[in-house]
Amino acid sequence: MLHVSMIGCGAIGIGVMELLKSDPEVTFDVVIVPEAHMEAARPVVFSLAPHARVANRLEELGQRPDLLIECAGHKAIEEHIIPALKRGIPCMVVSIGALSERGLVERLEEAAREGKTQVQLLSGAIGAIDALSAARIGGLDSVVYTGRKPPAAWKDTPADGLFDLDNLKTATVIFEGTAREAARLYPKNANVAATLSLAGLGLDHTQVRLLADPAVTENVHHVEAKGEFGGFELTMRGKPLAANPKTSALTVFSVVRALGNRAHALSI
Numbered sequence: 503m504l505h506v507s508m509i510g511c512g513a514i515g516i517g518v519m520e521l522l523k524s525d526p527e528v529t530f531d532v533v534i535v536p537e538a539h540m541e542a543a544r545p546v547v548f549s550l551a552p553h554a555r556v557a558n559r560l561e562e563l564g565q566r567p568d569l570l571i572e573c574a575g576h577k578a579i580e581e582h583i584i585p586a587l588k589r590g591i592p593c594m595v596v597s598i599g600a601l602s603e604r605g606l607v608e609r610l611e612e613a614a615r616e617g618k619t620q621v622q623l624l625s626g627a628i629g630a631i632d633a634l635s636a637a638r639i640g641g642l643d644s645v646v647y648t649g650r651k652p653p654a655a656w657k658d659t660p661a662d663g664l665f666d667l668d669n670l671k672t673a674t675v676i677f678e679g680t681a682r683e684a685a686r687l688y689p690k691n692a693n694v695a696a697t698l699s700l701a702g703l704g705l706d707h708t709q710v711r712l713l714a715d716p717a718v719t720e721n722v723h724h725v726e727a728k729g730e731f732g733g734f735e736l737t738m739r740g741k742p743l744a745a746n747p748k749t750s751a752l753t754v755f756s757v758v759r760a761l762g763n764r765a766h767a768l769s770i
């Protein structure tokens with residue numbers, strides 16, 4: 503039985519608990535949310551994982567889970583993941599865009615080394631991370647990522663205000679630049695850009711274009727990679743979660759897969 507503590511109880515966290523509620527080999531003991539969200543999270547957590555406690559910090563419970571999984575947002579890396587790694591708790595992260603902050607990748611690695619443990623960066627809404635990170639070993643020449651989402655997915659981002667999102671008639675480029683800048687400006691929409699960078703050419707050498715497109719209903723991720731291995735092109739059309747149109751359903755499935763791979767006898 504894998505004893506899991508989870509950070510976040512939003513669209514991803516709830517989706518993950520729903521899918522794993524009848525898995526006898528995974529159990530959620532603690533769900534961590536900010537103080538202001540604890541009251542709202544309690545009934546949701548109780549309905550999906552009746553034995554789990556809702557807390558503000560892992561340390562205050564004296565709890566030592568087998569695994570800590572982050573499904574919360576960029577700030578959670580600094581607040582929860584780094585201290586847990588230092589205590590030797592293995593961690594998984596979905597808010598990969600947080601690692602666009604200079605020095606944070608190195609601090610994450612240092613914390614894991616200090617705790618003699620490991621942090622796994624999950625693939626989330628994108629595929630082919632295995633191929634890209636293997637291709638990097640032979641040498642990559644270029645990785646270009648285009649993220650295309652319906653205008654509503656760009657609400658409450660820097661694009662909202664720069665563009666009249668409610669009245670866009672054609673696909674509009676809202677950002678063009680490096681993955682580091684994309685992840686910094688769009689923390690809830692450019693985690694994929696950061697994931698591809700960390701697997702591939704790095705945050706400063708991965709070219710990113712982000713579009714608001716009234717003609718699409720899905721979150722469309724396109725990757726083109728070239729290198730010593732040859733090349734690949736990937737298009738993913740991710741269905742957004744009803745609870746959060748910025749997030750693709752595959753992100754939830756990617757977390758469930760990763761937890762299953764740790765808990766079950768066979769890993770794939």
Ligand SMILES: NC(=O)C1=CN([C@@H]2O[C@H](COP(=O)(O)OP(=O)(O)OC[C@H]3O[C@@H](n4cnc5c(N)ncnc54)[C@H](O)[C@@H]3O)[C@@H](O)[C@H]2O)C=CC1
Nearest residue numbers: 510511512513514535539574575578597626627693746749
């Ligand atoms: N790697 C990937 O492909 C993807 C990654 N993401 C990341 O996942 C994050 C979560 O996504 P959703 O569940 O859709 O968001 P959401 O907004 O529905 O839920 C976020 C949850 O985390 C909690 N939370 C926020 N900050 C926290 C903190 N500092 N400490 C503890 N809890 C905190 C909130 O109370 C809420 O329960 C996003 O912010 C994004 O960075 C999202 C989509 C794809």
Ligand SMILES: O=C([O-])CC(=O)C(=O)O
Nearest residue numbers: 627691692693694749750
């Ligand atoms: O869920 C998605 O489609 C991707 C996403 O939000 C991100 O890259 O942050």
